[in-house]
Amino acid sequence: MAETCVLARVEGHVQGVSFRDGTRIRAQKxxxxxxxxxxxxxxxxxxxxxxxxxxxxxxxxxxEGPPAASVSRVESHPTSTVAPSGFTLG
Incomplete structure (x- = not known):
């Protein structure tokens, strides 16, 4: 199974709506x-x-994000960035 890293930028009403926490939960699953x-x-x-x-x-x-979010745009591209262990919020 191939491993990959992607860096994404999510725009819209995505702060203050549990977007990061929802992303963390989905990523961990x-x-x-x-x-x-x-x-x-x-x-x-x-x-x-x-x-x-x-x-x-x-x-x-x-x-889509969590129910309270309103995503207007997602840009993503492969990256060589090394991920931390686990999934963190910042």
């Missing part, structure tokens, strides 16, 4: 390591590393 961090411009940055299929499922989920 999928066996993904990485992080979700609020950015000063109101977006959320997500690093997701794990099995290609699992990372794809998480990126797909980012387009």
């Amino acid at each position: 999928l066996g993904i390591t990485g992080y979700a961090r609020n950015q000063p411009d109101g977006s959320v940055e997500v690093l997701a590393c794990g099995a290609e299929n699992a990372v794809s499922q998480l990126i797909e989920w980012l387009h």
